[in-house]
Amino acid sequence: MLTDAEIEVLTLSAQVAALAVAVSIVPGVLFGWLLARWKSPLRVPLQGALMLPLVLPPVVTGYLLLAAFGRRGPLGEAWNAVTGGHISYTTGACVIAAAVVGFPLMVEGIRLSMTAVDGRLEQVSRSLGRGRAATFVRVTLPLSLPGIVSGAVLSFARALGEFGATIVLAGNIEGETRTIPVAVYTLMNVPGTDAAVWRLVGISVVLSMLALLGAIWLGARSAKRLHP
């Protein structure tokens, strides 16, 4: 029922979103913990900086990313020096754009759930002989799992819909950077493709809805497992 082209777009989008989540989950947990537990006046500007992609126009985010990761950008040049390849206009660029734009949602979910973990449990853990790292792994991490899971799924959903930053940093290359929203935009500019556009729009709505429901269900499930 789906055409090959649709399956290609769909698969690419899912891969990009999954990779974006995969690369941002560890820094997401780290920064979420930092924002929840770090007692420093620097915490507020850090939080502001991390939330920025949520409110910046995605095109602006994309332009800044291009300045960093493009062929002339410092990170792009460094990458080129090491690997001989380029980042911009590749699937990797899609992943970077999606990860950056989805990151605030991930961090915020993790920050909230880590703030909710009773700090006294961590104190008791220390007094029982478990160091900082062991306490984090045994107490803080499992107790904030619902927030980590829903933060990850929300950022996955956001990554699926990423358009502005993607088109600036990764362009519109069929099979490589043409994700669902980019494909919709492309078809919209071709006369007489209304039906195809509607099919992609439908796919997009269903996929996003599934991701959201997944986030809600997983969050509720892991919360229930913690507090039966």
Place this chain on the structure above:
Amino acid sequence: MMLEARICHSLRGFTLDVKLESHGPVLGVFGPSGCGKTTLLHCIAGLIKPREARIDVRTRTVCNRPGGTWVAPERRKCALVTQEPLLFPHISVRGNLAYAPGARDELESDGGWKIVEVLRLKPLLERKPGGLSGGEKQRVALGRALLSKPELLLLDEPTSSLDAELARDVLSLLLRVKHDLKVPMVFVTHKAPELLALADDCAVLEQGQVVAHGAPVEVLRKPRAIGVANLVGVDNLLRLRVVRHDEPGGVTVLDLGGVELAAPLCDIEPTRHASIGIYADEIMLCLEKPAGLSARNALACTVTQVDEVGSEVLVRVRAGTNELLARITPAAAAELGLAKDARAVAVIKTSACHLLG
């Protein structure tokens, strides 16, 4: 020495400034809420970095600041049991008990099973903390702390979130922990009976300072601070003007409102006020002034109220402008025929007038 601590620490306008030495095995820390008891425990546990402190737990210096030793909380072997049990909600009771490094093996050993047995934890092992009652949770918390093989057990009001019956149960378990398992403890409480039952040594904290230190019986019988007296339940708390000091006689005379009260000699200047606590059972009532009395106070008074409460009679009398509460037996009340407006004499030994500052 079980514990030797000299701590000076300020936090948000509150200053803890204590010097403590205890041979244990159980040091009771007694005081009203907000007196710094929890801060003290957290300093011992290493959860607070005090500005200036030297803390020795048994044979080891765990903190010498500024500049010196700092042992991280996880290496102090000072297990904390708090008012709320704070069990890890995501793991079973068994997981909680086996939480500390080495506790899993300890749980399988004879010593570990003894802890499980004393605390009656066996039927709870496979359950999740969420489904346990308050008393059960506190027993698990205690077991979890003991299985970490602590050198010192830090108990922060472990019974105060429980109702009276469960609190008694936990207290009796603590007594077994003390006598059978022989774990030294620092025990924070604001309940006098618990202190008497469990502690060998007692420090009274008030506003971040140790105001009394000694055997619990002594400290409680002579409550030198108002906060303590309120906690212990001193029946008569009076604020009286100092009239004069009689140094050769060893008494300070206070004004009870037209009537003089002889209290132990103190250094509060005449015309200033002193706080005095008198237990209701330390006031004797007579119908007329007895002859040849060693007690310095025989105060003419009028009965204002007589209440029979259970197996005792509470008699309220007015002496001068102050009211005093005396506790006597129903037999004595009947024999004396005490009723409202009767004349009587209240006999109070000087030493029964506890100076509270």
